[in-house]
Amino acid sequence: MQTGFCMLTAGSVRTKNVMNVLLKNMLDCCTGAIVFFLFGYAFAHGEESNRFIGYSQFALTRFDNFSHAVFFFRWTLSAASTTVVSGAIAERATFYAYLIYSVCISGFLYPVISHGVWDVNGWLSAHRPDPVLGIGMIDFGGSAVVHMSAGLCGFLGTLIIGPRIGRFDSNGKPVAIAGHSASLVVLGTLLLCTGAFGFNAGSMLHVATRADHELFGGRNIVLSTGESVLVSPTMTVSRCLVTTLLGAAMSALVGLVISKWVLKVFDLIFICNCLLGGLVSITAGCATLEPYAAMCVGGFSAVVYFLGSRLVLRIRVDDPVDASAVHFGCGLWGVLAVGLFSSERLQAGAGFPVTHFGLVHGGDWALLGCQVIGMASVIGSVTATCVPLFLLLRAFGILRVSAEQEEKGID
Template identity: 30%
Template sequence: MLLGKFDILWLIICSGLVFFMQAGFLCLESGLTRTKNSINVAIKNITDFGIATIVYYSIGFGLMYGSSYAGIFGSDNFLTVFSSSDPQIPVFFLFQLMFCGTAATIVSGAVAERMKFSAYIIVTTLISSTIYPIFGHWAWGKELYLWTNSTGWLAKQGFVDFAGSTVVHSVGGWVGLVAMIIIGSRTGKYGKNGEVKNITGHNLPIAMLGTLILWFGWIGFNGGSTLSFSPKIPGIIVNTMLSASGGMAAALIYGWIRMKYAEATLPLNGALAGLVAITASCHAVSSANSILIGIIAGILMFETRILIDKFKLDDAVGAIPVHLTGGIWGTLAVGIFGDYNLLGTGLDRYSQIGIQLVGILTCAVFALITSFTILGIVNSFYRLRVTTDNERQGLNYAEHRASTELTDLFMEMEYQKQTGDLSTNLTIEPFTEVGQIAERYNLVLDKIRTNIRDKEELTNQLEENLKHIQSDLATASKIQSSILSQEDKLIGGLEIGIRYIPLSKVGGDFFHISELKPGLVRVFLADATGHGVQAALITMVIKTLYESLNRSIYSVHEMLFYLNNEFLNSFQNLNQFFTCIIVDIDTNRNIIKYSSAGHNNQYLINHGDIVKLGKKGRMIGVLQNAKYSAQELDFGQDSQLLLFTDGLTEEFNIENEEFGEHRLDEIVKNKGKIPIGKYLDSILNYQKDFLKNMPIQDDTTILGIHRKV
């Protein structure tokens, strides 16, 4: 077959279009992966074409289009010397080379973000030198100067794959599937219970641009497969566009129905699945059938994506649903929808479907066995997958020492995390979003440093105070007396009664009442372990930490969280702990917010209804990063709170009977209209009568809070 000038020009143009698809794959795959791996994916897409060119020229072209040995492989035309006087062979090689590069590139997306760069070069070499050219010989093998004479055994039996649904796309898909199985899924992709965690690409608009480039390049992919400037070309291109649109629409609508929202990659992969599927039959089906082929391809793509996730096969960009499933369906569609006359195989419908199935299965068996064997052997000696640390760090840096502004930022932050050194600000890249993040982070660092300095100053001050308190009980008593004013108060419309009874001169109870802002009063009550000087020292610690934290407006449960961590970090050597409660009384909103750290039950009285505020949360000083919760309850006019330490209820009389909560319950039920101060005195008198002159065994604090009418 001799090519005319227009035929040669057309094949050169189509080769350029198919080559431009490499740019599409680069944009698509790098856009669908994370920033830390985007450079690695882009480098693979450039490198694989160069490697494929050298290998296909040296070995692959001869195996595919050399003189056939029993229809199995070509035996010559290795390292072909192209003649300038005969452009037919060079232009044919050029066009076929583009197809080889496409088959190799498909694997890149499937194994993105966890395969070594060197391992990917091995895969590219395997496809370009062996799998693609040998199967290509079976399906497309022909005499170079008489292209109408098929030499491959599959083609002789009537197998039709016009532009490579199986020869190109399924081959790449099968090898990609094997590589995915051998190297496993990305870290964190699948949970322990089988849940699928979506890993969103860093730049979906770039991925969509890549899809449009591929869509455009497919004009040359399918249109150039005529191998001549033929009148059939417009119809082939129209069918290609229709199938792509059908796949896009079907994937979007079907996925929208299944997922209840329009997922961003559905139109992208749906269009590609339609393009892959029509590639085998675009020359021999009607326009209506082209749309139907695309629609079915879009649906099958979506279902395949769900299926491989069930088997925990991690396909980073959707290469298997698009290229493998789309290729299988498109090849089978030749037999279902193809026009007998245009196919020209002389087979009836069922025979054509049968030979199409034979071609599909042959490709699967050959590609799977060959790639499993070779890659499995290589992986046993040289791991194809990067290390877990490299995967977390990102392949941009781990494989290529290529960095981005965001990667540099993360590395500086990781250094601070590992060393705890917060003395140096992060580097700010001006006029970038990453620079803005770094600038904000540095402001946070400044605040942390300020807090650390304040904390150190407070700690030093407290240590000095503790030395004086420890040496002088009288000083401790004086300080505690100044802290714990026992005078009844009227704050923010609240009548507050206070009764504080230490076991000795000093005690382990501490309370603090303050108006944070008009209409918001905070009450803090704590009970430290032990008695006497030791307990008094703990109250000094509590006082210092609480007042330093109370400068910031934390919610009640946040206050407990930070108080616990500060206590553990600064005073862990004290080997002490305490229980406490915090109540915010908001008279503007008529509510209270209550949080407890191991403190015993307290009482809220609303118009005669009594609510026990439960004992929740761990004691302060037991567990780092302990979590606390808050309750929100109504607190209207005439509402009352009774807050106390366990010295009130955990007292025993001479008969070893405990005063207990049940007696306090009865007192609370019968409060009536007694003023709050007298009411607290009546509780203490009741306890005194119960103890029958037995001395108290613990410090006791009672706070009564009454919202005046």
């Protein structure tokens, strides 16, 4: 996964900054691992916790009865989250800015969001005894927790740091800055796809483990139709593979049509981003969407990406890897889409409550409401953390490299 992000960003930047980008990507991974180990995990999923944050098991102490593999899996998500940001502010941020925000995100912001949505004690969790609106938020693989938060953080970063020199001409018209290697971008995209299948399927494990098998022990859930459905992690993992595949595929195909009809050219990088956007948007609902719904969600995510990336350019924000549009835009759509399309029967199979489900399948507004609350809370908490952080970094003059250095390249 990290390998994928690394290649993707490396291919998207100019030759003069390749080494720098590779170095930063590798190090945010390492910093994140240490920070997440020391306190991030404790904040996110420590055994003792209130609704908003955990406060035990710092540095994995008293961690015996629990699988370290879960820590490892959660770290990969945390690392993904940090790395998305690096793409957005590539080619102009300083090394120190990078280290500092890596620590903040891996050590605090990401854990708190993750706790709220994914921990059984989290305030938005669907697995609480008393979930919000009777259902809680469904973000199976992390469209909100991982992608929206990372994409928004990247957007705010690039907004505050300002565009690269020469990205907009004197009239404010964008000037394309081509990356140095399309092969690397595609290699990165394909590695990310492989990773995404692992993430979405693996999320079952991590839900299942945390819930101490209470939720999953061969239990049956009775639907509103009277039908009884077996809670089956295995079946859910299989479904995730299929929905993820269909979502990503539809997104790339719709992207192809947009590219041909609107952009009048087959734009490889554009279609790669559509593919990624499809993966991002299907992540929230991969366990609870029917295949047809996965295709709808994926297909529309290409439109979301297209509009999002236009909008970002219109407001003269320079995001070299389009992280805002891909991760924030498509992630947001994915979160809302669950409220529309989530299927009662599949929610039962994945161990979620079934009292409320997607509007399209005849459910009420409670699930969509929860998704909106979750979306708003992610936007709020990221903004409240990142804006002061990046402004402080700018105030201290350690956010951006000097203009000469930027012209010369940071390598």
